[in-house]
Amino acid sequence: KQEVTQIPAALSVPEGENLVLNCSFTDSAIYNLQWFRQDPGKGLTSLLLIQSSQREQTSGRLNASLDKSSGRSTLYIAASQPGDSATYLCAVRPSGAQKLVFGQGTRLTINP
Amino acid sequence: NAGVTQTPKFQVLKTGQSMTLQCAQDMNHNSMYWYRQDPGMGLRLIYYSASEGTTDKGEVPNGYNVSRLNKREFSLRLESAAPSQTSVYFCASSFQGAGNSPLHFGNGTRLTVT
Numbered sequence: 001k002q003e004v005t006q007i008p009a010a011l012s013v014p015e016g017e018n019l020v021l022n023c024s025f026t027d028s029a030i031y032n033l034q035w036f037r038q039d040p041g042k043g044l045t046s047l048l049l050i051q052s053s054q055r056e057q058t059s060g061r062l063n064a065s066l067d068k069s070s071g072r073s074t075l076y077i078a079a080s081q082p083g084d085s086a087t088y089l090c091a092v093r094p095s096g097a098q099k100l101v102f103g104q105g106t107r108l109t110i111n112p
Numbered sequence: 113n114a115g116v117t118q119t120p121k122f123q124v125l126k127t128g129q130s131m132t133l134q135c136a137q138d139m140n141h142n143s144m145y146w147y148r149q150d151p152g153m154g155l156r157l158i159y160y161s162a163s164e165g166t167t168d169k170g171e172v173p174n175g176y177n178v179s180r181l182n183k184r185e186f187s188l189r190l191e192s193a194a195p196s197q198t199s200v201y202f203c204a205s206s207f208q209g210a211g212n213s214p215l216h217f218g219n220g221t222r223l224t225v226t
Binding site: 031032034036041042043044045046049051089091093098099100102103104105 | 116143145155157162168202204212213214215216217218220
């Protein structure tokens with residue numbers, strides 16, 4: 001059974017720092033991996049989707065990498081801003097499955 | 113572009129009451145999903161519909177029913193609400209096919225069962 005883990009559960013950093021959020025999964029047979037952002041009281045917003053054949057995806061200050069063989073993905077946020085404060089979740093779609101398996105998320109706080 | 117719209121935003125029920133959560137998407141997606149989110153439990157899939165006319169159980173289907181009314185709409189029904197169903201419910205949609213699209217979420221329904 002696929003399991004997704006995100007460590008740490010919470011992270012607090014000063015504004016302007018570059019930071020990395022981690023996601024690990026137990027089964028490398030995945031179709032894709034997605035990173036989401038969730039603001040308090042809101043739904044999830046998709047940030048990046050990496051297909052299993054890809055190594056990374058970039059959008060603005062965000063860069064997500066995927067290493068299937070080691071069961072890991074990272075989300076790199078450059079030059080962090082207070083507006084980046086949110087909970088970040090990763091999710092994998094196992095091969096042959098229609099549904100995603102989510103991690104518990106990392107709650108990120110950027111301090112001005 | 114509305115994306116995924118859920119109604120209602122908030123609801124309080126008494127134990128034993130029934131209600132239907134509504135969800136509609138305007139992105140021409142074929143797949144739709146219902147999740148619940150609880151502190152410490154993360155997001156758990158209740159039911160999903162891979163395409164119009166099909167529905168399948170997720171991880172936690174007990175106590176719920178769904179209807180894929182058409183390609184746009186996917187409703188979740190609680191026939192006899194229980195306090196354990198107090199949660200935030202999210203509807204989501206995506207295009208599943210040769211080129212998969214990201215999952216798009218609604219803003220959620222916050223349900224309290226007393």
